[in-house]
Amino acid sequence: MEKLKTYSKLTSTPEALWAGGAFVLTQDTLGAITKIPSLTEADIPNDAIEAFNLSILDALTAAFQKQKVPIVSVAEKPFYQQLSFLLDQAVADAKQQNARVVVLDRFISSPNQQSGKDYSILSIGRIINSAGEVIGPRPGEPSLEKQIKILAEEITQTGTDSKIILVDDGWWPGCLNAYLQIFQNQSLEVVGFYGGIGPYDRETETGSPGITPGYQAVMPVRNIFDWVCCRDLRFDGGKLFLETKNEKAIYYTIPYFAPFSDGSGASIPPETLIPFSRGVIWANLKLLESIQKKSGRILTFQDISDAGYGLLASITNQIxxxxxxxxxxxxxxxxxxxxxxxxxxxxxxxxxxxxxxTPTELPEELNQKAGQVIILFGSSGVGKTTLTQIVINQAPGSTQIKRVTTRPSRNTAEILGIQPTTKEYFLKQVRNGEMLTAGIYRANGELYGVTKREIITQLTNTPNDAFCVFEGTDNAIQLKKLLPQAKLVLVLPPSLRELKNRLITRNQGNVDTRLKRSLQELDITTSKAQAMLEAGIIDMVVVNDNSDRAASLIIQASKNNDQPFEQMKKI
Structure with missing residues (x-):
């Protein structure tokens, strides 16, 4: 696939756009960030902006590699310079037609034109609410009806006819029709469209540059694959979502990456959504860290809200x-x-x-000991903690790999296997790369992880004829990915009755809720265990009806590299 291109000059239309089928990304990072009041005067590092834009390009390149979709990135400064020139042209054309220019993108301006005098601004856009997708006001702005009323007053004051020319960063038939309907309802005739990115006229392909009469674009695109702005993949942007609570409007934004959406807003292939989203989030984190380091200010969502952006939320309910x-x-x-x-x-x-x-960066001699790691995986209540201690007791010299977690320990015995910490410190370790695995356990909402230091310490201290034992859920699968030679053991309960009894004995949280979650996990693991075994991801399956026997089976199989698959009982 051709490497992504950043067009720093817009003197001619890139060939990829004329050829058709391109994915277009317009950059708007610096302009959007400086709209945040607390950062308006901040000296945002240019290298941080460039690094973010490049990281987004790299993530898109990887996401569409198999489809071989050409990616065209449009640089921010020249693009908005051209939009500024386009606004000048729209104002000139409006004077000839005795019409009023209406700008729909607050980032578009011109040093030659004055808002209110030479053109009007409508701060509206496509918003999702309980009725579906509608055209409505952006966060913090007056209602659509009030903005239309102000527009009508400006038209009256300037003495223009009831005709308008629209200017935006891009136009597509779907959104054009929605806007047209709004203005027609107000007896306003739309006599021109001016945009940054616009569709090539497939029917006539005539004129310069082949755009439907009354329609002009900085960059006409033929048969576009998709188009997004950088803000759609950033912490301050995405699709607007309006929710009303206690008669109060709350605006959220849904970015086009997981865990906030399924990526369909940017046509991201489902099979690449997770790695794509991981790259995008890391790019956002690095950008934010650079901004905070330079500004000396910790950015909160109050800052984001003050800029007229919504609060991040998930339309897939994953976060x-x-x-x-x-x-x-x-x-x-x-x-x-x-x-x-x-x-x-x-x-x-x-x-x-x-x-x-993620590379573990373990010393070579410790990488060779990865086969001594036993990972006990299973739902809450299957007896992993008890089984861990018995394996350690039966195999002298064996050690336990501690999990770092935001959950307090339940009892004295559990202290051997977990290291409680604060949420803030846990998240900081993730960003610093110290946490090799990290997950949120859905049953209790707590964070769990394993540090690089812990892995190195336990492997170093474990004799060659002993084992490092780890028990967990999400972290267990992640650790197997990082240490393929480790033995991953799926632990199952002997019965539903026994599983419920164990959860009751813990006396922690709502037993029915925990049991429901455990049953969901059991259903998933038992239905997919065979495929995971055949793929070499799971090394063995044991039913923990007798912990001493199960521990002996695990130790013996680990020593002999056997693959025991116990009959999974119907529970």
């Missing part, structure tokens, strides 16, 4: 909506962890394949 007082970096780090959380996501050939292959 909770952001709160105004929340640190943007911490929230995005949680979103990153969400991508690799959940048995329903990880426990499949496709999910395992999409896990990150």
């Amino acid at each position: 909770r909506a952001a709160e105004k007082e929340e640190n943007v970096i911490d929230y995005l780090t949680e979103a990153l962890i969400t991508l690799q959380s959940g048995t329903e996501i990880l426990f499949s050939l496709e999910g395992f394949e999409q896990l990150p292959q």
Whole structure:
């Protein structure tokens, strides 16, 4: 696939756009960020902006590699310079027709024109609400009806006819028709369209540059594959979603990447959505860290809201909506962890394949000891913790790999296997690359992970004839991905009755809720265990009806590299 191109000059239309089938990305990072009041005067590093844009391009390149879709990236400064010239032209044309220019993109302006005097602004866009997708006001702006009323007053004051010329960063038949309907309802005639990205006229292909009469574009595109702005893939942008709570309007934004959406807004192939989204989130985190380092300010979603942007939320319900007082970096780090959380996501050939292959950076001699790692995987209540201690007792010299978690320990025995920490510190370790695995356990919403230091320490201290034992859920699958030679053991309960008894004994949380979650996980693991065994992801399956016997079976099989597959009982 051809490497992504950034067109720094717009003196001619790129061949890829004329040829058809291109994916277009318009950059708007610097302009959008400086709209945030707390950052208006900040000296945003140019290299941070460029690094972000390049990272987004790289993520798109990888996402569409198999489809061989040409990606065209349009540089921010020249693109908006051309839009400025287009606004000048629209104002000149409007004077000839005694019409009024209406700008629909607040980033478009011209030093030669004055808002209110030479043109009007309507701060509206496509918004999702309970009725579906509608045209409505952007966050913090007056209602559509009030903005239309102000427009009508400006038309009256300037003495123009009831005719308007629209200017936006791009136009497509669907949105054009929606806007046309709004103005027709107000007895306003639309006599011209001026945009940044616009469709090539497939019928006539005549004129210069082949655009339907009354329609002009900076960059006409033929048979476009898709078009997004960088803000659609950033912490401050995406599709607007309006929710009304207690008669109060709350605006959210749904970016075009997981865990916020399924990526269809940017036509991202489903099989590449997770790695694509991971790359996009990392790009956002690095950009935010550069901004905060330079500005000396911790950015919150209140800052984002003050700029007229919505709060991040998920239309797929994979992550909770952001709160105004929340640190943007911490929230995005949680979103990153969400991508690799959940048995329903990880426990499949496709999910395992999409896990990150982060280099462990272990010394070579320790990499050779990865085969001594036993990973006990299973739903809550199957007896992993008990089984871990018995394996360690039966195999002298064996050690346990501790999990770092935001969940307090339940009892004294569990202290051996977990290291409680704060959410803030956990998220910081993820960003610093210290956390080799990280997941959110859906049953309790707590964070779990394994640090690089812990893996190195335990492998170093474990004799060659002993084992390093780890027990967990999401982290277990991730650790197997990082240490392919480790033995991954699927642990199943002997019966539903026994599973419920164990959860009751813990006396933690709602037993019915925990049981429901455990049953969901059991259904997933038992239905896919055979395929995971055949693929070499799972090394063995044991039914934990007798922990001493199960531990002996695991130890013996691990020593002999056997692959025991116990009959999974009907529960």
